[in-house]
Amino acid sequence: MNSKVRVRFAPSPTGFFHIGGARTALFNWLYARHCKGTFVLRIEDTDKKRDSEESVRVLIDGLKWLGLHWDEGPEVGGQYAPYFQSGRKHIYDDYLKRLMNAGRTYERDGAVWFKVSGNPTVIPDEIRGNVTRLEEKDFVIIRSDGSPVFHFVNVVDDIDMGITHVIRGEDHLSNSSKHVELFEALGAPVPVFVHIPLILKTVGSGKMSKRDQGALVEDYKARWFLPEAVRNYLCLLGWSPKDDREILPIEEIISLFDLRQISRNNARFDEKKLAHVNGHYLRNLPPEAFINFCKPALQSAGLISEKIDPIYLAQVLNACQEKVRDVKSLPNFCAHFFSDDFFFDDAARGKIFKQGDAMARIREFYEALFFAPDFTEESLETLVASLAAAQGCKMGDYVHPVRFAVSGQSVGIGFYRLLRILGKECVIKRLKAFFQ
Numbered sequence: 001m002n003s004k005v006r007v008r009f010a011p012s013p014t015g016f017f018h019i020g021g022a023r024t025a026l027f028n029w030l031y032a033r034h035c036k037g038t039f040v041l042r043i044e045d046t047d048k049k050r051d052s053e054e055s056v057r058v059l060i061d062g063l064k065w066l067g068l069h070w071d072e073g074p075e076v077g078g079q080y081a082p083y084f085q086s087g088r089k090h091i092y093d094d095y096l097k098r099l100m101n102a103g104r105t106y107e108r109d110g111a112v113w114f115k116v117s118g119n120p121t122v123i124p125d126e127i128r129g130n131v132t133r134l135e136e137k138d139f140v141i142i143r144s145d146g147s148p149v150f151h152f153v154n155v156v157d158d159i160d161m162g163i164t165h166v167i168r169g170e171d172h173l174s175n176s177s178k179h180v181e182l183f184e185a186l187g188a189p190v191p192v193f194v195h196i197p198l199i200l201k202t203v204g205s206g207k208m209s210k211r212d213q214g215a216l217v218e219d220y221k222a223r224w225f226l227p228e229a230v231r232n233y234l235c236l237l238g239w240s241p242k243d244d245r246e247i248l249p250i251e252e253i254i255s256l257f258d259l260r261q262i263s264r265n266n267a268r269f270d271e272k273k274l275a276h277v278n279g280h281y282l283r284n285l286p287p288e289a290f291i292n293f294c295k296p297a298l299q300s301a302g303l304i305s306e307k308i309d310p311i312y313l314a315q316v317l318n319a320c321q322e323k324v325r326d327v328k329s330l331p332n333f334c335a336h337f338f339s340d341d342f343f344f345d346d347a348a349r350g351k352i353f354k355q356g357d358a359m360a361r362i363r364e365f366y367e368a369l370f371f372a373p374d375f376t377e378e379s380l381e382t383l384v385a386s387l388a389a390a391q392g393c394k395m396g397d398y399v400h401p402v403r404f405a406v407s408g409q410s411v412g413i414g415f416y417r418l419l420r421i422l423g424k425e426c427v428i429k430r431l432k433a434f435f436q
């Protein structure tokens, strides 16, 4: 860390981690990494009713899953600890005294109010330019039950922690004139504000809410998305490199990331694009990493156990990797490699057995297998070619029914590779079971 840039992600724990929050965290992290600055995680847990350890856990796990590691904050500490607002009362008391001494507070109905200056405030916003607002009314900073209000603790912490850039969702723009008033009343420099546009639902003009499909970070983990892909996609929600590229290594995004390139328009969440980015990342993972990522998914689907032969697993997954669109559908796609008790797709059956004598082709192939010299992909292909020539039919007349008989599907990895991986014994057994 060799720059003075200090940014923070300051979530209020709500029990879930919304992708809007994740995108805010990501933009803070990108900016800190771009500037070689410091990324602070501060938990704004002043709402006792909602906050719980579990809610904080969801945020911390989500940030780690996305690879957004913080330089100061919970678990890692730092010179401004604690990083939970619930532990910082003494600091708020101290700043409150300063405001009182400056004559900027008064009490009414048991609450402490902040006296506004009466002058227009300028919010220096990197995306919108200088926004001038007049904060007309005094506002409460300490409630009658003694608990401090968000505006006050948020500003105190930004001052105390030396935050230089406040990067947050646009929904906070309306709070910023209150915040600038507080910075000025406390004699502190006003940070640069960066209010990032909202994320809209896929359809319509509404803001993405926690109920919308794809809104929660924890769901992506549960649906076996690759965190690098989700992170790459989130970068595109309001930012883009100057060219049209969508899939970029994170190191490159860090070096290109610039606050001025954040869009002023709202971003639209596009699940299809996210699925596309995810598929791209999956197919381009190093084979070993793909296996490590998919193995737990197959285990939790009950397809394999820890004892699975690693060489067999690698053969199956290497073959699936080039075809895969998402890991959630992988168990169905490859179940037939791990159990004889696999699912037969009835629609595919209908199509394959509708015309010609598919059953007879399976039988011919089965019988020919006993005379096959070996079980390589090349010799299997030669075998099918010679059968087709002898019967005056197409190779596909063998390929489709046999594929269906041994896998229950009409799609999948390359046919000869499928047979070779299953092995001669298994193929013979399944074909026999199919026509008996």
Ligand code: GLU
Pocket: 009, 010, 011, 012, 044, 154, 166, 167, 168, 169, 172
């Ligand atoms: N705790 C606020 C929130 O979660 C933080 C606002 C800010 O970043 O300043 O919305």
